Amino acid sequence: MAKGNESWMETGRRELADYRLFKALETTSVGPHGKEGRFIVLDAPDWAVVVPALERGGRRYILSVSQYRHGAGVPMTEFPGGVVEPGEDPARAAARELLEETGYVAGRITHLGTCSPNPAFMSNSFHVFAAEDLSLVAEQSLDEHELVDVEEVPEDELYARVGSPPWGHALMATAAWYYRKWREGRR
Amino acid sequence: MAKGNESWMETGRRELADYRLFKALETTSVGPHGKEGRFIVLDAPDWAVVVPALERGGRRYILSVSQYRHGAGVPMTEFPGGVVEPGEDPARAAARELLEETGYVAGRITHLGTCSPNPAFMSNSFHVFAAEDLSLVAEQSLDEHELVDVEEVPEDELYARVGSPPWGHALMATAAWYYRKWREGRR
Numbered sequence: 001m002a003k004g005n006e007s008w009m010e011t012g013r014r015e016l017a018d019y020r021l022f023k024a025l026e027t028t029s030v031g032p033h034g035k036e037g038r039f040i041v042l043d044a045p046d047w048a049v050v051v052p053a054l055e056r057g058g059r060r061y062i063l064s065v066s067q068y069r070h071g072a073g074v075p076m077t078e079f080p081g082g083v084v085e086p087g088e089d090p091a092r093a094a095a096r097e098l099l100e101e102t103g104y105v106a107g108r109i110t111h112l113g114t115c116s117p118n119p120a121f122m123s124n125s126f127h128v129f130a131a132e133d134l135s136l137v138a139e140q141s142l143d144e145h146e147l148v149d150v151e152e153v154p155e156d157e158l159y160a161r162v163g164s165p166p167w168g169h170a171l172m173a174t175a176a177w178y179y180r181k182w183r184e185g186r187r
Numbered sequence: 188m189a190k191g192n193e194s195w196m197e198t199g200r201r202e203l204a205d206y207r208l209f210k211a212l213e214t215t216s217v218g219p220h221g222k223e224g225r226f227i228v229l230d231a232p233d234w235a236v237v238v239p240a241l242e243r244g245g246r247r248y249i250l251s252v253s254q255y256r257h258g259a260g261v262p263m264t265e266f267p268g269g270v271v272e273p274g275e276d277p278a279r280a281a282a283r284e285l286l287e288e289t290g291y292v293a294g295r296i297t298h299l300g301t302c303s304p305n306p307a308f309m310s311n312s313f314h315v316f317a318a319e320d321l322s323l324v325a326e327q328s329l330d331e332h333e334l335v336d337v338e339e340v341p342e343d344e345l346y347a348r349v350g351s352p353p354w355g356h357a358l359m360a361t362a363a364w365y366y367r368k369w370r371e372g373r374r
Binding site for chain 2: 003004005006007008010016017019020021024027029031032033035037039040041042065066067068069070071072073074075076077113114115116117118119120121122123126144145147148149159162163164166168169170171173174176177178181
């Protein structure tokens with residue numbers, strides 16, 4: 001009997017539109033049940049976010065960034081991050097976004113996990129890092145339409161906040177999931 | 188000075204394409220810096236997932252579903268869930284998806300949280316529920332191209348697994364984030 005954990009065989013793929021952030025494709029695939037279906041796939045570059053941690057006075061703080069999000073139509077508070085450029089290592093992308101959005105460089109970047117932001121229709125991967133040994137070295141360096149506020153949040157308060165507005169970006173809860181598991185594993 | 192946590196004013200919105208799962212729109216908006224930008228927005232119905240918990244022999248198990256995901260091109264293990272139908276209450280959608288994908292009905296459905304699956308370019312919300320007092324009442328009832336395997340995972344193993352393949356769907360880590368906070372809050 002055909003099962004859910006068996007793979008389909010792709011039999012076609014055509015571009016429907018190019019939206020800069022991603023291309024919209026239609027694929028045709030034959031499943032383990034022998035039937036063919038058509039599916040919409042958004043082909044996007046990978047994304048990376050970084051959880052930047054500062055130690056000060058024996059307490060641990062996380063750097064957050066706030067910016068208006070045009071899909072949801074509200075400002076959101078998030079971890080720094082963005083698109084991995086073609087050929088760029090995801091850890092370098094994380095360090096670059098950290099520098100551009102906050103002005104900090106990290107002495108240590110640790111990979112916490114990689115997953116699919118939405119495997120139902122997105123082809124790309126989402127990479128999560130921690131950044132430590134932070135030094136403020138520059139001003140923000142943002143794109144024309146980026147307006148980003150930086151804030152330091154105590155780590156214990158972060159856990160309480162993530163998941164509720166303005167921490168309402170699902171992928172930040174994903175990042176916090178990896179980060180918390182990593183922190184617990186080190187104790 | 189214009190800040191990241193200020194809102195933009197939308198000045199235009201037009202449909203680019205209708206992909207069934209979502210429509211692609213282009214919006215124009217004026218930011219707090221006084222400049223106008225164009226943004227791609229995917230207008231999608233809300234999504235709901237449910238973390239179904241069974242108690243057996245003093246141990247707690249979570250029901251998972253495995254299915255092939257055409258965006259990532261691999262099978263994924265997830266919590267039951269799907270699209271909230273027009274006019275449908277998200278909690279009812281969660282209960283409906285649980286029944287369709289696993290055959291279980293829940294005596295108690297608890298709302299754990301709501302966030303934006305991707306506020307950068309998606310307009311919709313993602314609702315997370317817990318389901319308890321489960322009774323197996325039916326066979327699976329799936330769409331033509333749905334092939335779904337059901338498995339019971341001990342809760343403590345679930346925490347270790349979520350985030351790594353086949354638990355590589357970012358929104359399942361988001362759901363686990365809410366679920367774990369809720370469980371810890373009850374102790």
